[in-house]
Structures are given as structure tokens and as C-alpha cells.
Amino acid sequence: MSEPPEWRVLAGLGVVLVLQSFLDGGPSGPWDDASFSRGLGALTGGILLYIAWYRWQFKRQGLIPYLHMWEDVRGAVPKLALVGAGFTILARLMGTLSPIDIPDPMLMIVLLIGILLLLLSAYAWMVTGPLAPSEEEG
Structure with a gap:
């Protein structure tokens, strides 16, 4: 049986990206709005956390349980x-x-x-x- 996919790196990145959304500041990005950049980072972090949870729970790659x-x-x-x-x-x-x-x-x-x-x-x-x-x- 093959090794289960790595999920820890995705979980760590996801936690960092979600937690950064609670801090003020950040890059304004091409849209010139720091809060939008924080929200985009948090959304990306949430997606990474979901993928990490899926890999941990089902021991396989994918998105739909x-x-x-x-x-x-x-x-x-x-x-x-x-x-x-x-x-x-x-x-x-x-x-x-x-x-x-x-x-x-x-x-x-x-x-x-x-x-x-x-x-x-x-x-x-x-x-x-x-x-x-x-x-x-x-």
C-alpha cells in the first residue's frame, strides 16, 4: 500500500494564513486594499486546512468525501x-x-x-x- 499523502505542511500554512487575517496591516496588493489581501490569504488558508484535513482523515488525495x-x-x-x-x-x-x-x-x-x-x-x-x-x- 502506498504512503498516505503529506498533510502537515498544508495544515501549517493554512493556520498561518488564517491567523494573519486577525492582524492589522499587510500588503495592499494590486487592488490597493490591505483588508482584501488579508481576506484572500485567510480564504486560501481555509482551503489549505480543508485539503490537509481530507488527506489526514481519508489517507488519500482528493477533495470530496x-x-x-x-x-x-x-x-x-x-x-x-x-x-x-x-x-x-x-x-x-x-x-x-x-x-x-x-x-x-x-x-x-x-x-x-x-x-x-x-x-x-x-x-x-x-x-x-x-x-x-x-x-x-x-
């Missing part, structure tokens, strides 16, 4: 739903109760992650529950 690759789909549904709801609530709390001024795009990204996790949990539930092939159809 197909359901047949999961060990326990039914057990993952409530976990995904809770994490998705947690991210959604976290976005709201960060926007209203945070003592520091968090940029709106950061809140939208956190909310997007939460909504995508909720959508994934609904899909996994539908495929393993109401839309699962019955034994009569098999």
Missing part, C-alpha cells in the same frame, strides 16, 4: 449536525457578543462552514434513512 469512504455514516450524522449548528451559532455570537471587532467576511465564512456541515448531515441522513434502498428493491 464520498459517503462510501466513511466508516460509520449513521453515527456521523448527529455529530455533523451538532458541529454545523455550533458553527452557525458561533458566527452569530462572534458578530454580536465579541469584545473585538471581527470582520464581516470572517463571520460569513464561519456561517458558510456551519451551513455546509448542516447540509452534509442532512444529505447523509437522507441517504442512510428515508432514501436508503430497501431490501425489497435490492
Whole structure:
């Protein structure tokens, strides 16, 4: 069996790029806007973190976690739903109760992650529950 793909470098770069978005300053870039450059870096960091997570979790290269690759789909549904709801609530709390001024795009990204996790949990539930092939159809 081949070696699993390297994920640590991508995770490290992703963390650095996401954390830099919380700092003021940075290059203004060709668009002459430092906040846009920070946001672009954070978005790139988020993508790198996702790729690193995928490689760590599934021990292969790729981007889409197909359901047949999961060990326990039914057990993952409530976990995904809770994490998705947690991210959604976290976005709201960060926007209203945070003592520091968090940029709106950061809140939208956190909310997007939460909504995508909720959508994934609904899909996994539908495929393993109401839309699962019955034994009569098999």
C-alpha cells in the first residue's frame, strides 16, 4: 500500500494564513486594499486546512468525501449536525457578543462552514434513512 499523502505542511500554512487575517496591516496588493489581501490569504488558508484535513482523515488525495469512504455514516450524522449548528451559532455570537471587532467576511465564512456541515448531515441522513434502498428493491 502506498504512503498516505503529506498533510502537515498544508495544515501549517493554512493556520498561518488564517491567523494573519486577525492582524492589522499587510500588503495592499494590486487592488490597493490591505483588508482584501488579508481576506484572500485567510480564504486560501481555509482551503489549505480543508485539503490537509481530507488527506489526514481519508489517507488519500482528493477533495470530496464520498459517503462510501466513511466508516460509520449513521453515527456521523448527529455529530455533523451538532458541529454545523455550533458553527452557525458561533458566527452569530462572534458578530454580536465579541469584545473585538471581527470582520464581516470572517463571520460569513464561519456561517458558510456551519451551513455546509448542516447540509452534509442532512444529505447523509437522507441517504442512510428515508432514501436508503430497501431490501425489497435490492
